[in-house]
């Protein structure tokens with residue numbers, strides 16, 4: 351496993367629509383291991399492959415106190431309701447903002463074993479992270495959801511190991 355540097359704006363890989371993974375194989379599982387390690391090293395709760403420079407549709411999520419998991423070729427299949435959330439991004443360090451996300455997010459994708467799964471999240475950090483990370487593989491950043499960049503709040507450098515500090 352390897353800790354890889356997190357790509358930051360204006361790195362163009364963050365703006366690409368990532369490619370679908372054609373087959374879940376050992377190289378994809380290796381990528382997932384590196385992503386999980388890199389996510390934890392950066393104190394994130396999620397990471398998308400483009401954030402380590404790999405333009406593939408793979409995300410990992412590691413909720414505090416829970417086992418991390420990966421989704422390959424994930425899609426949001428349904429969202430309902432709206433709620434304001436505080437959000438940041440490892441690729442846009444030093445800022446946070448209030449973003450409107452959905453209350454319920456249902457996603458589907460493949461596990462590292464190639465099994466199709468569906469994940470439903472409601473009113474929690476997981477719902478927010480699913481939307482945030484799936485945005486990443488479509489080249490979308492949370493700042494794109496803001497009415498203006500003027501609403502960004504500058505934050506102090508995050509303490510190491512502050513798990514809720516950044517969304518991913």
Ligand SMILES: [Zn+2]
Pocket residue numbers: 438439440441482486517518
């Ligand atoms: Zn992010």
